Amino acid sequence: MKHLLAVFIFCLPFVLVPVLEAQSGSDEFRIARIQYRGGGDWYSSPTALTNLIRFTKERVPIRISERYDDVQLGSRDIFNYPFLYMTGHGNISVNDAEMQNLRNYLENGGFLFVDDDYGFDQYVRPILRNIFPEESFFELPASHPIYNIVYNFPEGRPPKVHEHDGKPPQAFAVYRNGRMVLLYTYESNPADGWAFDEHANPEEITRAALEFGVNLLVYAFTHP
Numbered sequence: 112m113k114h115l116l117a118v119f120i121f122c123l124p125f126v127l128v129p130v131l132e133a134q135s136g137s138d139e140f141r142i143a144r145i146q147y148r149g150g151g152d153w154y155s156s157p158t159a160l161t162n163l164i165r166f167t168k169e170r171v172p173i174r175i176s177e178r179y180d181d182v183q184l185g186s187r188d189i190f191n192y193p194f195l196y197m198t199g200h201g202n203i204s205v206n207d208a209e210m211q212n213l214r215n216y217l218e219n220g221g222f223l224f225v226d227d228d229y230g231f232d233q234y235v236r237p238i239l240r241n242i243f244p245e246e247s248f249f250e251l252p253a254s255h256p257i258y259n260i261v262y263n264f265p266e267g268r269p270p271k272v273h274e275h276d277g278k279p280p281q282a283f284a285v286y287r288n289g290r291m292v293l294l295y296t297y298e299s300n301p302a303d304g305w306a307f308d309e310h311a312n313p314e315e316i317t318r319a320a321l322e323f324g325v326n327l328l329v330y331a332f333t334h335p
Contacts, residue, residue: 114207140174141198145197145223148294149204153197154181155228156306160186160196163305163324169331171261185209194294195223199301214242217292220286222331226302229275239295243287251282257294257330262322269299270319272312288335294327 125275144160147153160179165210167173182188182195185208189195195216203211225235240248251257253267271280280299284291302322303310312320 120152138255139174139333141176141179141192142178142196143192144181145189145195146181147183147199147203147205147209149202149234151203151231151234152228153199153200153203155198156302158308159198159302159305160187162307163321163328166321167302167307167325167328170325173223173328173332176272176330185212186270189213189214190219191220193221194328195221196226196302197223197235198226198228198231199235200228201230202234203238210242212239218287220335221292223293224327225293225328226300227275227295228299228300228302229273232297236295236297237284239285239293242293243285246285246287247284249291251284251294255284257326259331259332260326262326264319264323264326269296270301270304270316270323272304272316273300273321275300294331298333 142160142164145153161177163174164177164179168177169173179196180188180192183194184205189212194210213223225239226237251267255267258264258267269280269282274300278298281297282296283297285293301320301323304312304317305324307317
């Protein structure tokens with residue numbers, strides 16, 4: 112753990128350079144939640160990110176603000192954030208300009224995490240596959256470091272927070288130029304575990320969701 116944290120402190124400033132232009136004068140950086148078109152509830156579980164950030168800051172040396180911003184998918188503002196989060200239950204619509212904006216963001220150092228909050232998969236998965244259609248959209252292997260970089264998930268899967276359709280939890284990724292740029296959790300819903308003040312989950316489930324979130328943030332910020 113000590114070795115990991117030392118590497119984390121060393122690497123973080125260099126990882127953020129490509130996308131973190133507007134926040135360069137601050138001691139802390141922010142992450143952002145994606146506001147999208149199509150009628151889906153992009154705004155669901157508003158405390159999820161705040162709770163995750165607080166939990167993470169208590170456990171690893173990360174200079175990240177507990178406040179997060181909402182940004183539109185087609186806005187150039189997304190380039191001000193090293194990490195974008197998107198969730199929802201319903202439809203999402205993305206036009207060509209928004210898709211190109213997201214591609215440019217991801218190719219220039221950004222990272223996108225998408226969590227299916229149930230009913231989102233049928234709309235969002237085709238879009239995620241089409242961001243870089245020439246790249247594989249694949250399930251992460253159980254040995255991937257996102258399952259052990261800080262906290263260990265011995266089954267090699269994201270935590271099962273909500274049952275949804277009773278399927279096993281999965282995490283899918285897209286790599287670009289040797290770097291993970293996208294992670295998508297399905298039948299898992301860790302964000303509902305992060306929003307423990309909004310959703311009633313057993314303590315062990317909430318803890319597992321938060322620990323997975325720590326792994327996610329640390330991995331995203333230490334793998335340029």
